[in-house]
Amino acid sequence: MNREEFRxxxxxxxxxxxxxxxxxxxxxxxxxxxxxGNSLGKLPKATISHLQHVVKEEWGNRLIRSWNEKWIDLSKKNASKIAKIVGAKEDEIFVGDSTSLNLYKLSYAALKYNKSRNEILTDQLNFPTDLYILQGLIKEHFQNHKLLFIESKDQITTTKEEIISKISENTSLLTLSHVTYKSSFLYPMKEINEIAHKKGSLVLWDLSHAVGAVPIKLNDWNADLAVGCTYKYLNGGPGAPAFLYVNKKLQEKMENPVWSWFGHDRPFDFSNDFLPSKSIQKFGVGTPTILSLSAMEKGLEIMVDAGVSQLREKSKSLTEFMMSMIETWLIPLGFSVASPKNAENRGSHISIQHENAYAINCAMIEPSKDHKSIIPDFRPPNNIRLGIAPLYISFLDLYESVIRIAEIVENKEYLKFKNDKNLVP
Structure with a gap:
């Protein structure tokens, strides 16, 4: 098709x-x-007035009384919404702390529980922070353990066969990203859980690039453990509190390595001895971050209202449309696709590669005054990630974006940008 037909x-x-x-x-x-939006979601309009109310009324006027009036249950309120989005029970979700801290807590808990085994298995596509946490746990707490990697031959996907070849009777924990951060490869969670459980391994999923973009059914798919962030497709705001999931059948067996106030069974008794909570709250650490928890509320409400299944169908249509445009307009200009071609096997972002990717990325963001600014993100060495959040992205947006990328390359507009990368690319 020509440009007008695509339009x-x-x-x-x-x-x-x-x-x-x-x-x-x-x-x-x-x-x-x-x-x-796969890195930082947009701001819901309702969040602005809601936060103004929280700051002026709940904090400004009600002061500490707001703890009893609303704040003390705010984490649980948000957990109930997230539970609907990820297919879990309300008492299996804890909201608070960061994704990294939650991953640390659950990795430690799993390794201690499965302590007769000494292998941790992950893949080459996992988010670097996840790998750092596993490396740190081995260095500081589990010196007899070793970290093994499932190889990716194309650096885009892995196969069930590759996982089966690596997982063994000595695997304590398998941890993967449900949707990989760079290539957008979508793992078949249910099948991977079944493979791991047959070997006696626990599975810990990082849902950060999946939650709000693809359907997740943690209970139906017999998941053990999961973590995820709320500031991408869930539009919770920069640095919004993360969440964790622990299957009900495992909660009594899992131990939070960070003993702290809000993980105590009766925190306001102010006892000098730690007594862990008997609920999912045992994975709490510090005082809830009320302003950030409040900022999450409206984004979660929108997501629940829209429904992830409907959003997934739109996402697949959007990404398939963009893929067809990329094949037509960008591949001839030296681009390649670094995401699965089949929509069933990818999340809601597409990675494209080019030898001048960073400069092209800059030209998209900082155009001449005659063009719209198109904001993707860049991941080394040469990936431009195109995040397609179906709540607010249109097909026309994608049409204009691909045509604009083609113009940048055809007109060599990227040449005026250096390869000196921003701190946050």
């Missing part, structure tokens, strides 16, 4: 989009196409 197709798809109404619920700029 007409985009407009036709947008006209039939039953989720288009959600686009107006977010702060937007007509001069910006935002393709980085």
């Amino acid at each position: 007409k197709q985009a407009l036709a798809f947008d006209k039939k989009d039953s989720l288009a109404k959600f686009r107006d619920l977010f702060v937007s700029d007509d001069h910006v196409i935002y393709l980085d």
